[in-house]
Amino acid sequence: MNDIYGKDDATTIAIIGAGFSGTLLAVNLLNQTDARVILIERLPERVGRGVAYSTKESNHLLNVRASNMSAFPDDPDHFVTWLTERGAGTAHEFVSRQKYGDYLSETLTACRKSCGDRLQILHDEAVSVVERDHDALLHLATGEQIVADRVVLSLGNLPPHDPVSNLRRVVSADRYIADPWSYTLGQNLGAEDQVLIIGTGLTAVDVILRLVSNGYQGKIIAMSRRGLRPHRHVEGLPRPTPVLSKPAPTLSGVSQWLRQKSREQDWRLSVDSIRPITQMIWSSLDIRTRKRFLRHARPFWDVHRHRIAPAIADQIDELVAQGRLEFCGGKPQQFDEHPDKVVVHWRPRGSASIEQMDVAQIINCTGPQGDVLRSEDRHIVQMLADGHIRPDALRLGIDADGYGYVIRRDGRPSRHIMAVGPMTRSSLWEVVAVPDIRSQVSSLARRIGNCHWVGGEGL
Numbered sequence: 136m137n138d139i140y141g142k143d144d145a146t147t148i149a150i151i152g153a154g155f156s157g158t159l160l161a162v163n164l165l166n167q168t169d170a171r172v173i174l175i176e177r178l179p180e181r182v183g184r185g186v187a188y189s190t191k192e193s194n195h196l197l198n199v200r201a202s203n204m205s206a207f208p209d210d211p212d213h214f215v216t217w218l219t220e221r222g223a224g225t226a227h228e229f230v231s232r233q234k235y236g237d238y239l240s241e242t243l244t245a246c247r248k249s250c251g252d253r254l255q256i257l258h259d260e261a262v263s264v265v266e267r268d269h270d271a272l273l274h275l276a277t278g279e280q281i282v283a284d285r286v287v288l289s290l291g292n293l294p295p296h297d298p299v300s301n302l303r304r305v306v307s308a309d310r311y312i313a314d315p316w317s318y319t320l321g322q323n324l325g326a327e328d329q330v331l332i333i334g335t336g337l338t339a340v341d342v343i344l345r346l347v348s349n350g351y352q353g354k355i356i357a358m359s360r361r362g363l364r365p366h367r368h369v370e371g372l373p374r375p376t377p378v379l380s381k382p383a384p385t386l387s388g389v390s391q392w393l394r395q396k397s398r399e400q401d402w403r404l405s406v407d408s409i410r411p412i413t414q415m416i417w418s419s420l421d422i423r424t425r426k427r428f429l430r431h432a433r434p435f436w437d438v439h440r441h442r443i444a445p446a447i448a449d450q451i452d453e454l455v456a457q458g459r460l461e462f463c464g465g466k467p468q469q470f471d472e473h474p475d476k477v478v479v480h481w482r483p484r485g486s487a488s489i490e491q492m493d494v495a496q497i498i499n500c501t502g503p504q505g506d507v508l509r510s511e512d513r514h515i516v517q518m519l520a521d522g523h524i525r526p527d528a529l530r531l532g533i534d535a536d537g538y539g540y541v542i543r544r545d546g547r548p549s550r551h552i553m554a555v556g557p558m559t560r561s562s563l564w565e566v567v568a569v570p571d572i573r574s575q576v577s578s579l580a581r582r583i584g585n586c587h588w589v590g591g592e593g594l
């Protein structure tokens with residue numbers, strides 16, 4: 136075992152995870168500070184792309200227009216310039232996520248060229264982080280160790296939990312696809328087969344498109360408790376206007392405000408206009424109200440807020456019209472596997488009766504999760520066991536303070552371990568999409584830089 140960077144070196148920041156959050160934090164740190172950065176990613180194909188932008192499907196489109204997808208908050212045209220220089224799209228388009236991945240990885244490569252050996256990218260897995268008095272010690276799966284002044288957890292979302300707890304025990308792995316991102320979907324399925332997708336949000340939309348582009352001809356049933364599916368963006372709307380009269384920081388205050396505004400304009404503009412202050416509204420809600428939001432309002436918020444590109448919505452509508460796709464509200468109760476099928480016993484929404492359907496495959500599209508206590512990831516399990524991290528009160532991710540430092544099990548903020556991206560959504564809520572994460576990583580890099588100036592331990 137050897138230390139990659141010793142104590143004599145310049146300030147060293149180790150970042151675990153090279154998706155959008157980790158990559159852009161690295162780029163910002165290299166541009167804004169003189170720190171050395173070690174970027175660690177366990178899956179080489181995800182470096183500079185992460186889960187969302189390593190897709191190989193050209194029909195997977197961004198759900199945000201190119202004009203709002205710059206990687207840098209202080210250079211809003213950065214992505215559009217990249218696109219137009221290559222003749223690859225315009226500001227108003229919903230370009231492919233694959234193209235966006237090319238943009239991110241080229242941005243990382245350009246930064247690497249200009250920063251020389253200040254950036255090191257390791258294809259490895261972090262298996263544990265130990266906080267010490269003056270630094271943190273990071274162990275990698277290959278046996279390497281890294282001594283770093285700061286370790287930033289940039290782990291993205293956790294894979295979806297099983298929608299029914301015994302599903303893996305009662306249905307074999309070729310009939311139950313637990314991780315929608317890691318499987319060649321549609322294999323070994325015939326035109327007469329039915330597929331049940333559990334979940335009706337953005338992950339379900341991705342999987343439906345992948346099934347179809349892989350040649351699957353059979354019927355798809357997408358089921359969630361309410362059966363709500365993401366709304367579509369529409370063309371030709373003006374830009375949302377800034378919010379001058381803020382809604383009261385209660386659930387009913389916000390929903391009344393949205394209803395009122397949506398009587399005056401397209402509801403999409405109302406939802407989008409609230410976005411710059413969503414984090415502020417969230418932070419003014421008490422924990423009980425946040426819990427009520429998650430229990431009752433979240434599914435409605437998600438389908439209005441996270442909309443799909445018109446071209447994608449057209450494809451989904453077409454599949455529904457052809458009878459190849461059905462969205463339904465209900466809850467699976469029990470699964471019986473037979474040699475040639477799985478019988479799903481399910482309860483339709485609002486009904487007491489149990490119905491049955493025969494399916495060839497079940498795909499878990501319940502969406503990304505954040506409850507670290509349910510994680511099987513050895514790195515997370517280890518950090519929890521050592522008390523270096525703890526779940527936040529809403530079980531949305533990792534508990535962290537307003538500066539990004541994780542909160543230890545004993546309630547004290549860490550001095551060397553930080554977190555960014557979707558796992559910090561408990562304190563910010565709106566930190567899952569590029570426009571929010573780019574601001575978070577840019578200000579974190581600036582704070583780390585300033586902290587170095589004042590010789591500080593704490594920010």
Ligand SMILES: Cc1cc2nc3c(=O)[nH]c(=O)nc-3n(C[C@H](O)[C@H](O)[C@H](O)COP(=O)(O)OP(=O)(O)OC[C@H]3O[C@@H](n4cnc5c(N)ncnc54)[C@H](O)[C@@H]3O)c2cc1C
Nearest residue numbers: 152154155156177185186187197198261290291556568569
């Ligand atoms: C399918 C999909 C589509 C989306 N579309 C849009 C969109 O159109 N517009 C938009 O604004 N936002 C979109 N988002 C949201 C947003 O862009 C992503 O959530 C964001 O990219 C999150 O990046 P991340 O780096 O935090 O996480 P991830 O992309 O998940 O990256 C985390 C990385 O950490 C690595 N990792 C984890 N643990 C370890 C470990 N122990 N050791 C080493 N490596 C580790 C993982 O392999 C992974 O590559 C989308 C998200 C998804 C999932």
